[in-house]
Amino acid sequence: MSERWWADKVGYQVYPLSFQDSNGDGIGDIPGITSRLDHLSDLGIGFIWLSPVYASPLADNGYDISDYRAIEPRFGTMADMDRLIAEAKARGIGIVMDLVVNHSSDQHAWFRNALTGRGAEFRDFYVWRDPAPGGGPPSDLRSYFGGPAWHLHEATGQYYLALFDPGQPDLNWDNPAMRAEIWDMMRWWRDRGIAGFRMDVIDHIGKDIDAGILTDGPTLHERLQEMHREVLAGSDLLTVGETWSVTPETAPLYVDPDRDELHTLFQFAHISAHWDEAHGKWKPLDFQLPTLKRVFQDWQDVLAPFGPGALFWSNHDLPRAVSSFGDAGEWRVRSARALALALHGLQGTPYIYQGEEAGFTNAGFTSIDEYRDVETLNMHRESLEAGMDEPDFLRGAGRNSRDNARAPVAWEAGPGHGFTTGAPWIGFPSNAEEVNIAADRADPEGVFALYRRLVALRKEQPVLVHGRTRLFLPEHPQVWAYTRTHEGLRLAVVANLSSERAEAEIDPELAVTGAGLAGSVEPRDRIEAGRLVLEPWEAIWVLGA
Ligand code: TEU
Ligand code: CA
Known part of the structure; x- marks a missing residue:
């Protein structure tokens, strides 16, 4: 492709x-x-x-x-x-x-037409149902925004469906x-x-x-x-x-x-x-x-x-x-x-x-x-x-x-x-x-300044587009660490997502030496295997072989 x-x-x-x-x-x-x-x-x-x-x-x-x-x-x-x-x-x-x-708005021409009668040209563009046998709405379905999802149109005696606001009648996709x-x-x-x-x-x-x-x-x-x-x-x-x-x-x-x-x-x-x-x-x-x-x-x-x-x-x-x-x-x-x-x-x-x-x-x-x-x-x-x-x-x-x-x-x-x-x-x-x-x-x-750099890097570094992602330290409560690998290159991303210092044990397959592409604090050009200490909210990208 x-x-x-x-x-x-x-x-x-x-x-x-x-x-x-x-x-x-x-x-x-x-x-x-x-x-x-x-x-x-x-x-x-x-x-x-x-x-x-x-x-x-x-x-x-x-x-x-x-x-x-x-x-x-x-x-x-x-x-x-x-x-x-x-x-x-x-x-x-x-x-x-x-x-x-x-859904459309209830002010859409289709819905306004639909309100003019059961036989109206655009009636079936929306979802209409008769009242339940004993009266009342066809079901007790609720809208995502609160309140019932069925709304009675008195003039035609049927209910229309609106899963969001009553002003957002659902369109009938079966039509x-x-x-x-x-x-x-x-x-x-x-x-x-x-x-x-x-x-x-x-x-x-x-x-x-x-x-x-x-x-x-x-x-x-x-x-x-x-x-x-x-x-x-x-x-x-x-x-x-x-x-x-x-x-x-x-x-x-x-x-x-x-x-x-x-x-x-x-x-x-x-x-x-x-x-x-x-x-x-x-x-x-x-x-x-x-x-x-x-x-x-x-x-x-x-x-x-x-x-x-x-x-x-x-x-x-x-x-x-x-x-x-x-x-x-x-x-x-x-x-x-x-x-x-x-x-x-x-x-x-x-x-x-x-x-x-x-x-x-x-x-x-x-x-x-x-x-x-x-x-x-x-x-x-x-x-x-x-x-x-x-x-x-x-x-x-x-x-x-x-x-x-x-x-x-x-x-x-x-x-x-x-x-x-x-x-x-x-x-x-x-x-x-x-x-x-x-x-x-x-x-x-x-x-x-950092966003601009990250947006540019995506265009410059194919590993960001193509690299497969591998997660390290899944249970670590503060550090998110992963690698992206593509054609012999490895990008290591290590981020302390907490307001306290963090310590992590770096796996040899996460360690990398090369170029510090970006960081939230001081850029670093290597992540060594063994114990790593990260400042609060310190995050780094290191690219190497
Ligand atoms: O959102 C879909 C949606 O389900 C949201 O209402 C979502 O559940 C809620 O905001 C999270 O609490 C889309 C639009 O993005 C949203 O702005 C619209 O209100 C909604 O559809 C209806 O068109
Ligand atoms: Ca304006």
């Missing part, structure tokens, strides 16, 4: 609402993104994953689309979008669009006319010159709702193969599916190239491993490094035969990397650097979430009034109704609410932080005066 264009590239996620405002309304927009392309080009990234900018009432910040072929006016115009694609391309940066097709519309829309975007699709909750499109099967349903892979035939075949579009449900057993079904489905996946095992079984992310568990290492290594092994997987610490649904996995206080900069070294040494395509390249922390919100996220606000209401007390909920939200990473990017110190000249739609992180892009970029030992 010939090498894919993204094999040695790093991706960068832009969350448009919070990246850069260009007109003072407090909402990030497309001209704002275009105006910041030089920052991304300095970083060296190969593509942007752009969270949704389509027409939308923004009930779920754009993951509720009312017109797939229009741009939300609050984000700009189609001409702005074309200009972003062209200006990015001129800098060697592709635009990967977010494809949100498990071939609906699928034909989606393929057509995807071809339309493909032909505008985009670089790929990130596919929102794509593991849900084969659901069998009457059997209670939401993910990995009976028709999922058939549908993905149809999508490949209809849209992707013959193109060099990058496809990455968001699949919370994927397991090591089911992953090959999506990414085995012989099956013609997707190139790669976002899987979340390293995230959900730290959530409480019953309360999920609202009661986060303490971070356990041995668990994290095992999960990452398993996925390295699973995906190695199929091409690069996706690597990430954070995204717009998750807290900030340094707040979850690092030390957001005393060791903020150094721990952000160590986390970058630990992740970017792995096999796969790293994704940087906006602001991560400057070591941004969680938002630091302390009152429910500061939150905007529909999931957080619903869970707040439900948790309090269920007897949780307010401070307890706010503690969980402070760690894991989606708004932690949705606070606007602070580009500089001072009012508006270079993000807006107006009032931002959600508050800045509480430390934005000190923690911002300009302050970090001014520091040659800052987070950005």
Whole structure:
């Protein structure tokens, strides 16, 4: 198989609402993104994953689309979008669009038509069911955002399905006319010159709702193969599916190239491993490094035969990397650097979430009034109704609410932080005066400087693209150590992911002498067998034979 264009590239996620405002309304927009392309080009990234900018009432910040072929006016115009694609391309940066097709908005023309009667032209584009025999919803299925997943439409006497917000009715993937519309829309975007699709909750499109099967349903892979035939075949579009449900057993079904489905996946095992079984992310568990290492290594092994997987610490649904996995206080900069070294040494395509390249922390919100996220606000209401007390909920939200990473990017110190000249739609992180892009970029030992180096190294060193990953010291509670080997070269990655000094016994097969490619503290050019002492959050990359 010939090498894919993204094999040695790093991706960068832009969350448009919070990246850069260009007109003072407090909402990030497309001209704002275009105006910041030089920052991304300095970083060296190969593509942007752009969270949704389509027409939308923004009930779920754009993951509720009312017109797939229009741009939300609050984000700009189609001409702005074309200009972003062209200006990015001129800098060697592709635009990967977010494809949100498990559901549309309830303001989409299809759904509005569907409401006009049981026989309406687009009625069957959505999932309708009669009430249960004794009345009430067809099942007791709950929405991911809280509350029931079935919503009664009184005028037509049936319930529609919405697995997320009631404003996000699920599309009916069993309807071939609906699928034909989606393929057509995807071809339309493909032909505008985009670089790929990130596919929102794509593991849900084969659901069998009457059997209670939401993910990995009976028709999922058939549908993905149809999508490949209809849209992707013959193109060099990058496809990455968001699949919370994927397991090591089911992953090959999506990414085995012989099956013609997707190139790669976002899987979340390293995230959900730290959530409480019953309360999920609202009661986060303490971070356990041995668990994290095992999960990452398993996925390295699973995906190695199929091409690069996706690597990430954070995204717009998750807290900030340094707040979850690092030390957001005393060791903020150094721990952000160590986390970058630990992740970017792995096999796969790293994704940087906006602001991560400057070591941004969680938002630091302390009152429910500061939150905007529909999931957080619903869970707040439900948790309090269920007897949780307010401070307890706010503690969980402070760690894991989606708004932690949705606070606007602070580009500089001072009012508006270079993000807006107006009032931002959600508050800045509480430390934005000190923690911002300009302050970090001014520091040659800052987070950005290291990210830029790691992005460049991926293009220079084939071992980073092709090397097989081998884990050492799996039970060590502080140190993550692995090697990547390729054509007689060995890259050793050794990272102390803790705020205390660490000691480790280095195996001869982990030891290496050669070039110190990068480090979070002083670079070292060798790792000797025997006892090694690492400073807090010290991480090193050493390349040798
Ligand atoms: O997220 C999928 C999803 O399941 C999330 O709601 C996730 O469970 C949660 O955020 C983690 O607690 C995707 C998008 O990334 C998210 O922003 C959307 O809200 C969601 O789909 C619906 O489109
Ligand atoms: Ca704006």
